[in-house]
Amino acid sequence: MADDAIRCDACPVLCYIKPGRTGSCDRYGNHDGQLVRLDPHVMLERAQSRGESLVPFLGKSREWDGNLVNDAQTFVTAIGAGTTYPDYKPAPFIISSQVQGVDMVTVVTEGIFSYCGVKLKIDTDRHLGAECSIVRAQGEAVGHVTTSEYGSQMLSLGGVRHLTGGSRHEGTVTCDTLLHLCNGKAVELQIDNGAKVVVQAGKAPIVDGMQEERMRVGCGSATIGMFAKQWFGKVDEVVVVDDHITGVLSEHQAGKLLDIPETGIKMKGRRSTPGRYFKVAEPGTSWGGTNITDPLSILAPFDPEVAKPGLRLLMVSTTGEQYAYYELDDALRPVERNLPPSLQESVARIRENCEPALCTVLFMGGAGGSLRAGVTENPVKLTLSVRDALTRVTSGGAPVYVWPGGGITYMVDVSRMPENAFGYVPTPALVAPIEFTMKLDDYAALGGHMDHVRPLHSIHRADDGSRRVAPREGNPWPLSAGKSGRE
Amino acid sequence: MNIRAQIRMLPDNRRLHMHDGPIDLIVEAFGRPMDIKAAYRAAAQRFPTVLDELCEELKFLRQPTRPDGPLPQGPIARRMVAAVTPYAATTFITPMAAVAGAVAEEILGIMTHAAELSRAYVNDGGDIALHLGPGERFVVGMMEYPRPEAIALPRELARYTFPNSPVFLCAPRGSSSLSTSNGTPRSEYELQRNTLFGTTTLDFTHPVRGIATSGWRGRSFSLGIADAVTVLADTAAQADAAATVIANAVDLPGHPAVVRIAANELQPDTDLADRPVTQGVGELRLDEIHAALSAGAQVADQLRRQGLIRAAALNLQSETRLVGRRNFGLDEYPVESIRFGKGTASAVPIGATSDGGFSR
Numbered sequence: 053m054a055d056d057a058i059r060c061d062a063c064p065v066l067c068y069i070k071p072g073r074t075g076s077c078d079r080y081g082n083h084d085g086q087l088v089r090l091d092p093h094v095m096l097e098r099a100q101s102r103g104e105s106l107v108p109f110l111g112k113s114r115e116w117d118g119n120l121v122n123d124a125q126t127f128v129t130a131i132g133a134g135t136t137y138p139d140y141k142p143a144p145f146i147i148s149s150q151v152q153g154v155d156m157v158t159v160v161t162e163g164i165f166s167y168c169g170v171k172l173k174i175d176t177d178r179h180l181g182a183e184c185s186i187v188r189a190q191g192e193a194v195g196h197v198t199t200s201e202y203g204s205q206m207l208s209l210g211g212v213r214h215l216t217g218g219s220r221h222e223g224t225v226t227c228d229t230l231l232h233l234c235n236g237k238a239v240e241l242q243i244d245n246g247a248k249v250v251v252q253a254g255k256a257p258i259v260d261g262m263q264e265e266r267m268r269v270g271c272g273s274a275t276i277g278m279f280a281k282q283w284f285g286k287v288d289e290v291v292v293v294d295d296h297i298t299g300v301l302s303e304h305q306a307g308k309l310l311d312i313p314e315t316g317i318k319m320k321g322r323r324s325t326p327g328r329y330f331k332v333a334e335p336g337t338s339w340g341g342t343n344i345t346d347p348l349s350i351l352a353p354f355d356p357e358v359a360k361p362g363l364r365l366l367m368v369s370t371t372g373e374q375y376a377y378y379e380l381d382d383a384l385r386p387v388e389r390n391l392p393p394s395l396q397e398s399v400a401r402i403r404e405n406c407e408p409a410l411c412t413v414l415f416m417g418g419a420g421g422s423l424r425a426g427v428t429e430n431p432v433k434l435t436l437s438v439r440d441a442l443t444r445v446t447s448g449g450a451p452v453y454v455w456p457g458g459g460i461t462y463m464v465d466v467s468r469m470p471e472n473a474f475g476y477v478p479t480p481a482l483v484a485p486i487e488f489t490m491k492l493d494d495y496a497a498l499g500g501h502m503d504h505v506r507p508l509h510s511i512h513r514a515d516d517g518s519r520r521v522a523p524r525e526g527n528p529w530p531l532s533a534g535k536s537g538r539e
Numbered sequence: 540m541n542i543r544a545q546i547r548m549l550p551d552n553r554r555l556h557m558h559d560g561p562i563d564l565i566v567e568a569f570g571r572p573m574d575i576k577a578a579y580r581a582a583a584q585r586f587p588t589v590l591d592e593l594c595e596e597l598k599f600l601r602q603p604t605r606p607d608g609p610l611p612q613g614p615i616a617r618r619m620v621a622a623v624t625p626y627a628a629t630t631f632i633t634p635m636a637a638v639a640g641a642v643a644e645e646i647l648g649i650m651t652h653a654a655e656l657s658r659a660y661v662n663d664g665g666d667i668a669l670h671l672g673p674g675e676r677f678v679v680g681m682m683e684y685p686r687p688e689a690i691a692l693p694r695e696l697a698r699y700t701f702p703n704s705p706v707f708l709c710a711p712r713g714s715s716s717l718s719t720s721n722g723t724p725r726s727e728y729e730l731q732r733n734t735l736f737g738t739t740t741l742d743f744t745h746p747v748r749g750i751a752t753s754g755w756r757g758r759s760f761s762l763g764i765a766d767a768v769t770v771l772a773d774t775a776a777q778a779d780a781a782a783t784v785i786a787n788a789v790d791l792p793g794h795p796a797v798v799r800i801a802a803n804e805l806q807p808d809t810d811l812a813d814r815p816v817t818q819g820v821g822e823l824r825l826d827e828i829h830a831a832l833s834a835g836a837q838v839a840d841q842l843r844r845q846g847l848i849r850a851a852a853l854n855l856q857s858e859t860r861l862v863g864r865r866n867f868g869l870d871e872y873p874v875e876s877i878r879f880g881k882g883t884a885s886a887v888p889i890g891a892t893s894d895g896g897f898s899r
Contacts, residue, residue, distance in 0.1 A: 057807050063543055063560030064594035068807040076806075077561035224580070237552070475547035478587045483545065 058082050064267070086504075109184055155492035157505055158530075159427045166481040168417030169210025170233050171463070173201065173265045174249065174257045175409035176294060177370060179335030179343075180205045181246025189244045192225040193218070197243060203267040207241070217481055227480035233413045234466045234482070236475040247337060253413040254467045260337050266406030268370035272299035272340065273328045275370055278405075279398055280306035283366070286394045289315040290366045293332070293350065293374070295341035303327035316358030316384075317365075318349050340369040347376055354384045366395055372402030412465065415474075416446070417484055421459040427488055433498035434488065435460055443490040443498075446530045448473040462486075468527055544587040551700035555579050559590045562642060565662040568652070569675075574654035581653030582646050582661075589615065589642060600634045601810035603627070615645045622776035625847055626784055633810040640751050640779030647775075661775075666751040666782075669741065670774035676742035741771075747849050749775030753782035753855070755817035760802050760809065764820045764831060764855060765789035768839075771850040771863075781839075781848045789835030789853055796821030823856055832860040839863075 057068040067075030078296045081088055152527040174180065180197060183189070187207050195209030214226040232239050238252035250258040257264045269275055272294030273523045280301060283290050290301035301307045302315045304327025321332035332350040336343025344350060347367040354363075363499040368375040377395065378386035391399065410474050424431035437443040438460055445462055448469035452462040464475070475483035496502055544559040555566040566587070568578045592613040593600065599611055604620060604627040611617060611634075618641035619634035626632045643663040650659055651670050658677065659670040669677055741747050753759065754767040761783070768786040772778035791797060799815035821832070832853050839851040839862040850863030 065560050065597070066594075070805065070807065073805060075561070235548075472548070472552075475545055477545060478583060483547075528729055 056085065058085065060087055060362075062087075071105065109467070120398065148358045152403060157490055157492050157495040159488040159495075159500070161426050161486060162425060162475070162483050163417065163419055163423045163486045164477055164479070164481050164483055165417040165419075166215055166479065167212050167420065168215075168230070168415065168482050168484070169195065170230055170466075171414045171416055172207040172209060172233070172251060173412045173414075174205045174207065174251060174260055174264075175203060175411070176205055176257055176264045177203060177268045177341035178205075178247065178259050178264070178337040179295060179341055180207075180249055180259065181243030185246055186244045189229040189239060190225050190242065191238070192222045192344050194222075194226045194229045194241075197246070209241075210482075225375050227476050227482065229413075230482055231474055231476050232333050234415050234484070235472050236466065251411040251413075253411060256409050257411050262337070264409040265373065266371050266403065267409050268294070268340070269372070269402050269405040270370065271297045272370055273297045273304065275299055275303045275368075275402065276301050276327065277306045279402065280304070280310060280312075282398045282401070283395070284310050284312065285393070286398075287366045287377075288312075288364045289317055290368065291317070291319075291351075292368055292370060293340040293342060293344070293347055294370045295333070295335050296330075297324065298329040298332045298340070298350070300327045300329065314358050315319060315363055315365075316355035318352035318355060320352060328366070339374045340371070347374070348378075348386055354380065356384055366391075366399075368399055368402060370402075371406045373398050375399050379449055413467070414463045415482075415484060416463045417482070418462070419462070419486060423486070424460070428495075428499045428501070430499040437490065438488075442494045443488050444530065446487045446489065448485045449487070449530050449538075450527055451530075487530065540546045544590070546583045546586065548743065555582060557583065557586045557646075559586065561662055562590055564643065564646060566646065566660070568650060568654070568656045568659040570654065570656040574656055575655040578650035578656055578659065580647050585649045589645070592616070593638065593642075600638070601808075603631055603633055615641045617643060618776045621795070622780040625845070626780065630787075631814070632780070632784065634636055635810045636783040637776040637780040639663040640668065640749055640775035640777070643668035643775045644749070656815060663775075666775055666779045667749065669748045669750070671741065671743045671748070673743050714839075746773050747771045748773055749778035751775060751778035751782040753779075753786040755786070755820065759783075760805070760811055760816035762787040762811075762814060762816060763790040763835065764794075764797055764817050765835060765853055766856065767852075767854045768835065769852045769854075770839075770848050772848045777847060781842055781851070785835050785839045785842070785851055785853065788838040789831050789855060791823070791827055791831050794823075796823060796829070810853070820856070825858075828855050832858060836860045838861050 057070045059068045060069055060080045062075075062080050063077070065076055067077075067080075069075050069080070069082040069087070071082050071085060183197055183199060186193045186199045187197060187209060194214055195207055195211070198206045198208045200206055204282050210226055210230045215223050218226075229239050229241075233251070233253060236253050238250055238255070240250050242248045242249065247260050247262075247518035270278060272292035275292040275294070276290065276299035279290075283301060288302070290299075292299040298319070300310050300317060300319060302317065307327065319329050319332060321329040324330050333339075333342035333344045335341060338345050339347060342350075359380060361380050361384065363380040365378040365380070365386055366375065367378070374389065377389050377391040381387050381388050424434045427434050434443065435458070438445055438454055439456075445454055445460065447462070447464040452464040455461040455463070469485075469527065473485055477483060490498075492505070495505075544557065546555065546557045548554070549556050549565070553567060555564075557564045557566065566579070566582055568575045593615060596611045596613060597617050599609075600616055600619060604623050606624060606628045608620075608627070610620060615638075616634065619637040622637035622641065623632045623634050640663070643661040644667055647661045647668040647670055650656065650661070653895060655672075656670060657672045658675045660677070661668045671677065677756055680762050687787040749772045750769065751772070752767050752769045753761060754765045755761040756761065756766055763786045765786045768782050768789065769786065770778045770782040772781055797817060798819035798821075800818050802811035802816045803811040805816070805818075835853045836851075839848065839853065843850070843863045844847045848863070850861070853860040853862070856881075
């Protein structure tokens, strides 16, 4: 075969490529005897003084204006970069740039993640399903309910067991679900013996057809504590209904401090400490995350020894979305009345202290052996370099949190990444961008592919098919001085 | 499992992009959401084995086809051979002349088998397979194309941009493209509108289900000097093979302004071996252009009479010749040859669109 041609083994066509020419894909070329990749991909362009976020640039239809890229202002992301997995080959792009006089290197690749998933935080107090319940999409198990957090239900979706450990269809649906969530699309999930919930990053969850508006201001007990003073003198008793801890003003420590007299109220459920009740009802999607629609159903008859006719009772949920006002009749039965104007303000205040309910999606994945091999000949050194904060990890230019301990397992808020940053391969597995940025000499020290480092402007020259986007507002600039994601 | 293949939705969330090695497909289906989903899923399941299948028989597929020669194993390879066999008796041709169209057809077939679609297309780098349900139609635009000299790209780096651009609009060297009316950025539309000089409507009753473009400026080598020959045929593989044959026939043998280099000097493993492929065409006189176009048009007309194609548009240095022009429906431009300002534009059909897409 021709002396100076090289054989490209990026795909089974196995082209022989002469110097200065590309293979049949026009993606790989022979550059001075080296196989190089010329692929369009996403560059983040720092939009100075422009508030806009994420402006896709026209591709080839816009001609290059002849400007060289200003190194410090352009960051090449891995989106669309491709990958050399599972090869030992250097990553598709290893790019040098100068930042404040320091030579930096960014190794850019798209990782194929079988070990990956999303952690989904759904701001709602409504009961979505019992812990460990299976979460399904299109009828397939794609994850489970995990431990809830303050004001939020948490789901853990994906993972290698659903992606490749179950049936083919389970894997496909799981991959589909993760891809949609990571790319900011809405997904409908059904929890076994629980709710049907529509989730989308950055949007309010829709639980059993009802759009969630607000997070609770606090648990029922905390709400009593926060608002006791505002209720004082305007009402004799307040019950804040909450699936977690229902609060009762007259019995609560906050009420005692205000010398609020006993009212003879009798709560169902289990008393934890004075004025704080567990399990007044079953979990559900109604009042304060319980299953009740009639708040009186959590009350036993008032104690006739203590209660007096005319006693004023406010019942309210932890979000202020549900409330009812009663006065006791001569038989000491609560009779519903209109909420007096003096109390309307406190209910409104509960509501306005509740933050908008959102779904947030964190992608979590582990960068394994061969991906690291694309960065350095000695993969563990990359891990150590990340741990020592010499190497900054970003995903599509967005900051990541790298878990302590072994490996490079990271989490990233998908809403901070450019649009449609994720892809998939039919394995099934997710394709996510990942970039490693470090000083050039640190890169040399960790055994980097120094002969594959090329300057940023060479990417630009070779490729005007790249998509240039402004970075997301609020993201730290990936090339700016500072610590890595492990902070 | 082939883990090279990358499959993703384009940012418009309507079109599917599948890439493996030299294959890039842009796929769009129209119909009920569940059918679109089923069709995309079927396409994505079929796609990852396509390249491996072809490469298993690559050696055979790079050999010249003989009229009664052996058949390959794979379904795509068989489509390729079937598409080029009508030419095998009279001319040099290998099954590779129809590879893009055959791949597009295969994927389209899988999709229409998996789901009930009103319309769909699979665009394999400009070679396009179409599906039309009853009452449905595509509008294909004929578009001027900026002279490649204006784009300062060496040939080695010229390639299709469509994987990352919203519309695969400007193939670097005369090629065809496809777009739809929705979800296309306005600015790109205006660019298309400004350079559009005619459209043709392909409807359900019309037999055309394949569009292909070939020329020396394209990604594959050409033996002729046409900037672009675009063909409408009943299948994408047929269109692909015919475009290659017609583009080869647009020629001025021995003309000093034409730079030709043995194909294997450029690409050692090409199926064209040492045949001279066109690498440059200097400025030609108008009578020379017409002579070359006439040679190609004669072949195209013969193929049309044989039923191998329905129509062709031949373009050379801003001159366009139409064959079977009734099928191009260029009512607003009733001229046999359309001339543009020298060096400003060439004419290639650049896309299909859903109804009225270009006229918005």
